[in-house]
Every structure is written in C-alpha cells, then in structure tokens.
Amino acid sequence: MSHIDELIAEHCPEGVVREALSDVAELKRGNSITKKQVTEGNIPVVAGGRSAAYLHGEFNRDGETIVVAGSGAYAGFVSWWEGPIFVSDAFSVQPEQERLLPKYCFHWLSSQQAAIHNLKSGGGVPHVYAKDVGRLLIPVPPLPVQQEIVEVLDTFSKLEAELEAELEAELEARKQQYEHYRDFLYDAQKKPNVPYLALSEVGSFTRGRRFTKKDVVEDGIPSIHYGEIYTSYGTAATTTARNVRSEIREQLRFAQPDDVIFAGVGETVEDVGKAVAWRGDHPVAVHDDTFFYTSPVNPVYVAHFAQTSQFNFQKESHIARGKVKRLSASGLGAIRIPVPSRTEQEEIVAILDKFDALVNDLSIGLPAELAARRQQYEYYRDKLLTFKELPQEAA
Numbered sequence: 001m002s003h004i005d006e007l008i009a010e011h012c013p014e015g016v017v018r019e020a021l022s023d024v025a026e027l028k029r030g031n032s033i034t035k036k037q038v039t040e041g042n043i044p045v046v047a048g049g050r051s052a053a054y055l056h057g058e059f060n061r062d063g064e065t066i067v068v069a070g071s072g073a074y075a076g077f078v079s080w081w082e083g084p085i086f087v088s089d090a091f092s093v094q095p096e097q098e099r100l101l102p103k104y105c106f107h108w109l110s111s112q113q114a115a116i117h118n119l120k121s122g123g124g125v126p127h128v129y130a131k132d133v134g135r136l137l138i139p140v141p142p143l144p145v146q147q148e149i150v151e152v153l154d155t156f157s158k159l160e161a162e163l164e165a166e167l168e169a170e171l172e173a174r175k176q177q178y179e180h181y182r183d184f185l186y187d188a189q190k191k192p193n194v195p196y197l198a199l200s201e202v203g204s205f206t207r208g209r210r211f212t213k214k215d216v217v218e219d220g221i222p223s224i225h226y227g228e229i230y231t232s233y234g235t236a237a238t239t240t241a242r243n244v245r246s247e248i249r250e251q252l253r254f255a256q257p258d259d260v261i262f263a264g265v266g267e268t269v270e271d272v273g274k275a276v277a278w279r280g281d282h283p284v285a286v287h288d289d290t291f292f293y294t295s296p297v298n299p300v301y302v303a304h305f306a307q308t309s310q311f312n313f314q315k316e317s318h319i320a321r322g323k324v325k326r327l328s329a330s331g332l333g334a335i336r337i338p339v340p341s342r343t344e345q346e347e348i349v350a351i352l353d354k355f356d357a358l359v360n361d362l363s364i365g366l367p368a369e370l371a372a373r374r375q376q377y378e379y380y381r382d383k384l385l386t387f388k389e390l391p392q393e394a395a
Helices: 003-011 102-111 113-117 143-187 226-231 246-251 299-305 309-318 329-334 342-360 365-384
Strands: 018-020 025-029 043-046 054-056 064-069 078-082 090-095 137-139 196-198 204-207 221-224 242-244 260-263 275-278 284-286 290-294 319-321 325-327 336-338
Touching (some): 043 078, 143 342, 204 329, 221 226, 290 329, 299 342, 309 319, 309 329
Antiparallel strands (some): 018 137, 064 078, 204 290, 260 275
16 A cells, blocks of 8 residues: 555545635636736746746746646646746636645646646637636645645656656757768768759649638648648658648649649748658649649658758758748759669668658657656556545535
8 A cells, every 4th residue: 555545544535525626726817918018027927828928027926836828829738836927818726725735736737637628718719717727626635645646746747857858858869860861861872873953853843822721621622731841741641631622623733642742931941841742642732832843753752852951051042031931943943952763762761761750750769758658647647636536425
C-alpha cells in the first residue's frame, strides 16, 4: 500500500466529496489592457496564450496563481504562476486554502483540460467563461491527502520535464544531423557525370487557381492551400487536409499524381518555396499561391531538395521581399538541381525518408518516446486524482 493509500484509508475511507469549483475557490476575471496601456517593467501579462503575452510595469495578482486563458486559440489553457503577474484576457482561480491547496487545484484543473476546452463558446473567437469552469465538480480530499498528491505529482512532473528536455535536445541534435546529411547527399551529386540543371530545364511550373476559406467543405474536391504546406504536410502526401466545393471545379487547376507542389508565398524567407510531393492516386486542386511542378524527376527527390542549403541559397536572389515573401515560377525555374539517374534518385529518397521518419514521425523514434512520457505522466496524474465518491447522505 502506498503512503497516499494509507492517508486515504486514515482520512477518507468512505470516499471523497465533490464540490463545484466556485464553492471552494474564487474565479476572478482579469483586467483588459491594450498594448498602448502597457508600461515598462518585467511583470508577465497573462492573456489568451500558453505563455506571457508581453511584460508590464504593474501586477494584479501575486503569489501562487492558477490562470485559465479566456479566449483565442488556447482558450481554456491552464497555467501556474508564482510571483506577481498581470491577468488580462483570462481569469484566475484562487482556492480557499483551508480546504483546497492551490497546487492540488492546479493539477486537477490540468487533468480537466479536455473538459474545459469543451466549454468553449462564441463565434469567430472562442471563449471560456469563469462561470462555466466554476460548475466543474472537483474532488476535495482532506489536506494531508492533497499535500501528498502534490508532492508526488510535482516530483513526477519535474522528472518528466527533465526527461522531455533531454529528449528534445536529442531530437534537435538529430534534426541537425539529418539536415547535414541531406545536404551532403545532394552536394555529393554535383560531379562531372551528373547533370546540374535549372528546374525549368527538367520540367515545368504551373500556377494554381484561387479558392477561399468559404469554399472549404467537409466532403468535396481534395485541395492543397499554400499555408497547409507549412503546417499539414511533410515531404510527400497521399491525402489532403481539406476539400473544397465541387461546384467550383471548373475554376480550379489541378496537380497530377507525382507532381511537386511548391508554396509561392511565405511569412519568412525560410518558409517560402517549401514543397510537398503529391503521391495520391487522383488529381488535387491547388491554390493560386502555389505552383505545381511536372517533370520526369522523382517528385520526392525534388521535395527533399527544396529543403537543402543548396536550394535555400539559390532561392534568396529570386524572392520578392514585402510583408509577405514571394517566389515566382521563373524564380523557382532558375534554381539548379543535380539530376542523377532515376535509380540513384530513388536510393537517396529511401535513405532520407527513413531518416525523416525517425526524426519527425510521431509514431517512431524520439517523437514517440516524448509522446509516451507525456501520456505516462497524464495517466498517473489522473489515477491519483480519481477517488471513490462519498455518498450524498454521508457528505
């Protein structure tokens, strides 16, 4: 029997009462503040994100504070703060400490992230409101049990964080190793017996045609938007993240299987020009800020090349720099690529695909280990925060 089991047997053998969070804690909205109102200082402003939005010269909370993000993409995210902070587009949770330890409350709220996210409401910008979170029922064991749970979870989360930091450092080192090796493989092809040709000499670029967010539907024509090339795809894809309305088919332009789709627009110089090889068995509609490239070269070989230092160095002189960065078809076409035999192309693709999976695939290697550690922590946290419910007549 663990020490926690002994404490439960001693202090609450019949079960643990559950109470509305608002009955055992004060849920208090923050104060709206604009960037113009911010004064110089080092006080974190906690709003709708997962970290401090910026720094300020004043605070409206001090000490140990639980904060729940109030709106935006991370509405409902629970964070823990020690020391002075300024709570803005969020609300704080201050437990009645004679009944509820702040850190216990934080661990419990963290275990309820999915339930809190389900409380989102609103149109364009999702919101989570204190009154809704306040209705959640929290188990309130005696303070000695809460304290022991806090000590166990704090130790576990510290070990988990240390291990994550080590794994993330190892993952970053492997990514750098992968990038170096990828560059080496393509640089090694620059030899007298291998043609070194402009992309336009080997194939042709075709610009996509415009569609908008209003055209996106659950079931329709498979499509690829330039922004999704950065966020939803790796080096190659066989399925699409989104579809567009079938009614606009006539106004669309389609990449074919084994074409390579290049993003022609990006927020940064590093982003623009990223490519994905389309390996699906059907055509795919592409956005007008993309170009699809048709050539006899292995499409994944081309897509991997678009991530090399060679490619990035060459594209620099062809990028139009404004608020957004742009590459034209002629600029892309001027970039030169080593073109070894098809067999050698496929050998390079096989090597890089395997390395890429080990580094980036969430089901393989270090990413899978990271995910497993997070799941393990969440499993034990949830187990520790699950109690036999005290019958109402005994409450």
